[in-house]
Amino acid sequence: MRIAVANNKGGAGKTTAIAHLAEALAARGRRVLAVDLDPQANLSRRLGYGEADLAEMVTAAEVVAANQKGCAADALVGCRWAPADLAERIDLVPARYDLEARVAEAGQLGSHERLDVALTGVAEDYDVTLLDCPPSLGHLTQLGLAAADTVVLVLRPEYDHLQGAIRVRDFVAAYRRHLGRPDLAVSGVIVNEHDRRRGLHAWHTDSVADTFGDLVWSPPVPSRAVLAEAIDAAQPLRARGAPARPLVEIFSTLADQLEVRLDAAV
Ligand SMILES: Nc1ncnc2c1ncn2[C@@H]1O[C@H](COP(=O)(O)OP(=O)(O)O)[C@@H](O)[C@H]1O
Ligand SMILES: [Mg+2]
Known part of the structure; x- marks a missing residue:
């Protein structure tokens, strides 16, 4: 199953959710493909590929430009985390800043299908493909949506994040037919960076529930x-010892909810 992770808001935790859901899924034996669709390449770095590495690599930028069936295979690399037993079940289609150049192709007929075409015959080798969308509703996110079976939103319990998530939901509903995915819909909402001491977060957590109902994981x-330290160091939570254990549990519980969708999709 291919899942586009999106919000029309930056800093929501989209990339964080992908990295650590991938970790949780790999820890239970699932094979995960992570596709970086953000020219900021944060996901690529968090799975072990820094700016200097990426300069030499085939990335999503070339894959989308090539527009050939299955060509995402040319860009596949393994996650570089230690321990290797997790990493060996996670592969990445990395990104580079010049993925931005693909936006200029948006006017070409059918160009939104190019990632879908590139992943054909490649994503099928994995249990889950997680597509890390940039915080826009533009061409790069449209490439991700057109290649996805479902959408998961990530937001902080704050006004602008909720609005960004609602815009994605409504965009998907309005344009899914044009994206060649007439059944595409939001199937999950992850609330991130929740601080229960903040009244604002408690209040907005209620508005997220009012808006998205039982779609909220x-x-x-x-x-x-x-x-934040695991993110900064490009490590899995399991590499951060006892302090990270509660978060390992939380991402495992979120992965359970993802697996429910996987099982339903089979
Ligand atoms: N639950 C969290 N606890 C602490 N810091 C977090 C958490 N989630 C995200 N962050 C911080 O927020 C930043 C933005 O998260 P990121 O996943 O890159 O957002 P997005 O991909 O939506 O732009 C991260 O670099 C990290 O420092
Ligand atoms: Mg990101």
């Missing part, structure tokens, strides 16, 4: 220094 991911 639980529990929310709390705001934790150890998660």
Whole structure:
């Protein structure tokens, strides 16, 4: 199953959710493909590929430009995390800043299908493909949506994040037929960086529930220094020892909810 992870808002935790859902899924034996569709290449770095590495690599930018069936295979690389037993079940189609250049092709007829075409025959080798969309509704996100079976939104319990998530939901409903995915819909909402001491977060957590109902996955991911540290160091949570254990549990519970969709899709 291919899942586009999106919000029309930056800093929501989209890339974080992908990295650590991938970790949770790999830990239970699932094979995961992560596709970086953000020219910021944050997901690529978090799975082990820095700016200098990426300069030499085939990335989503070339894959989308090539527009050939299955050509995403040319860009596949393994996750570089230690321990290797997790990493060996996670592959990546990396991104580079010049993925931005693909936006100029948006006017070409059918260009939104190019990632879908590139992943054909490639994504099928994995249990889950997670597509990391940039915080826009533009061409790069449209490439991700047109290649996806379903959409998961990630947001902080704050006004602008909720609005960004609603825009994605409504965009998908309005344009899914044009994207060649007439059944595409939001099937999950992850609440991230929840701080229960903040009244604002408690209040907006209720508005997220009012807006998205039982699409909201639980529990929310709390705001934790150890998660920011794992992100910064490009490590799995399991490499951060005891302080990260509650978060390992939380991402495992979120992965359970993803697996429910997987099982339903079979
Ligand atoms: N639960 C969390 N606890 C602490 N810091 C977090 C958490 N989630 C995200 N962050 C911080 O927020 C930043 C943005 O997250 P990121 O996943 O890159 O967002 P997005 O991909 O939506 O732009 C991260 O670099 C990290 O520092
Ligand atoms: Mg991101």
